[in-house]
Amino acid sequence: MLYSLIKPALFNLDPEKAHDITMAGLAKVSALPIATRQLERLNGACVPDLPVTCMGIDFRHPVGLAAGLDKDAKAFPAFSALGFSGVEMGTVTPKPQPGNDKPRMFRLVEDQAIINRMGFNSGGVDAFLANLTKTNRTVVAGINVGKNATTPIEDAATDYVNAMQRVYSQADYITANISSPNTKSLRDLQNASFLDTLLLNIKNAQLKCEKVHKRYVPIALKVAPDLDADEIETIAELVMSHQFDAVIATNTTIERPDSLQSQHKAEAGGLSGAPVKDMATDCIREFYRHLQGRVQIIGVGGIKNADDAWEKMLAGADYVQIYSQFIYQGPAMIKDIVAGLQQKVQASGHADLESALAALRTSK
Numbered sequence: 001m002l003y004s005l006i007k008p009a010l011f012n013l014d015p016e017k018a019h020d021i022t023m024a025g026l027a028k029v030s031a032l033p034i035a036t037r038q039l040e041r042l043n044g045a046c047v048p049d050l051p052v053t054c055m056g057i058d059f060r061h062p063v064g065l066a067a068g069l070d071k072d073a074k075a076f077p078a079f080s081a082l083g084f085s086g087v088e089m090g091t092v093t094p095k096p097q098p099g100n101d102k103p104r105m106f107r108l109v110e111d112q113a114i115i116n117r118m119g120f121n122s123g124g125v126d127a128f129l130a131n132l133t134k135t136n137r138t139v140v141a142g143i144n145v146g147k148n149a150t151t152p153i154e155d156a157a158t159d160y161v162n163a164m165q166r167v168y169s170q171a172d173y174i175t176a177n178i179s180s181p182n183t184k185s186l187r188d189l190q191n192a193s194f195l196d197t198l199l200l201n202i203k204n205a206q207l208k209c210e211k212v213h214k215r216y217v218p219i220a221l222k223v224a225p226d227l228d229a230d231e232i233e234t235i236a237e238l239v240m241s242h243q244f245d246a247v248i249a250t251n252t253t254i255e256r257p258d259s260l261q262s263q264h265k266a267e268a269g270g271l272s273g274a275p276v277k278d279m280a281t282d283c284i285r286e287f288y289r290h291l292q293g294r295v296q297i298i299g300v301g302g303i304k305n306a307d308d309a310w311e312k313m314l315a316g317a318d319y320v321q322i323y324s325q326f327i328y329q330g331p332a333m334i335k336d337i338v339a340g341l342q343q344k345v346q347a348s349g350h351a352d353l354e355s356a357l358a359a360l361r362t363s364k
């Protein structure tokens with residue numbers, strides 16, 4: 001309701017300016033418990049419960065915020081109050097870095113899409129933790145980590161391990177993001193030659209941190225939608241052999257479908273929103289064919305309503321995240337998606353979401 005009033009003003013501004021203004025407002029709300037409670041009353045409290053367990057973590061319902069909106073952990077309480085059951089912050093890099101030159105974010109309104117080439121603009125892990133440790137946490141906190149642009153790709157593992165060790169104590173789960181198209185060569189990490197060593201290093205670091213902190217923090221790997229069937233099979237084998245806890249499918253695409261209408265369609269970067277929806281769902285389905293629940297899947301890409309979320313879940317996702325459509329629709333969509341999923345579970349005749357999905361996936 002409120003979002004429909006402010007959206008025209010925000011959409012009149014340059015997209016990154018609109019993002020910065022919104023984030024500044026949400027950071028202010030986050031610093032004021034009374035404002036956070038009010039936001040929770042107006043939004044989060046209206047989102048029904050639909051419990052789900054993913055990576056061993058209990059979520060109140062299956063809809064979370066995807067990485068990239070709160071890169072520096074400035075507004076975790078506000079995003080929680082808006083109704084997400086999990087907020088994935090980051091991508092955070094070990095050292096601060098400015099990211100790519102502006103402009104680097106474009107709205108493709110006709111296509112219900114966004115193109116971004118932010119390039120991991122990040123205040124770095126120290127600033128990230130200074131912001132996060134101040135906050136009260138009521139929903140699941142995911143922390144998405146990446147490598148600095150200046151770190152050679154051969155040394156990428158050092159950056160992932162450093163960032164992971166630093167954020168471990170504050171995270172409910174950690175995501176290794178190897179799929180942004182906007183950091184040179186990053187996606188090469190998805191190739192078997194790099195990935196085996198990278199996952200080994202990350203897993204070893206996780207187990208060491210578990211001993212130090214006496215707490216197991218699950219690890220997810222975030223992948224691109226631009227993988228072919230062989231690449232998916234290789235990655236699926238590796239996440240199983242290195243005992244990762246989840247695959248997040250997917251990040252943005254470097255494809256430009258012919259259907260795109262917007263004047264910005266030729267901008268370089270990753271495309272997200274409606275045009276990536278089916279690519280992401282196909283990728284989830286292919287991962288699920290190999291993983292069969294041994295490693296869980298978080299589905300993301302182009303979700304705009306409960307039908308889209310359900311489609312991703314039937315393809316194999318246990319939990320979903322949203323980003324682009326949240327910009328287009330605002331926070332009311334969280335309640336709409338969860339309520340819609342609740343109706344689908346009821347219509348299936350099963351007692352809860354997990355048993356409905358287990359039955360419907362096998363009957364397909």
Ligand SMILES: Cc1cc2nc3c(=O)[nH]c(=O)nc-3n(C[C@H](O)[C@H](O)[C@H](O)COP(=O)(O)O)c2cc1C
Pocket residue numbers: 066067068069071090091105114116118120144177180222250251252272273274276300301302303321322323324325
């Ligand atoms: C402006 C923008 C910045 C993003 N930054 C990140 C990021 O830092 N790390 C990451 O893992 N994904 C990032 N993403 C990708 C999203 O998390 C998500 O995977 C992708 O946009 C597909 O979901 P959607 O279609 O719902 O937006 C970004 C997306 C956008 C639009």
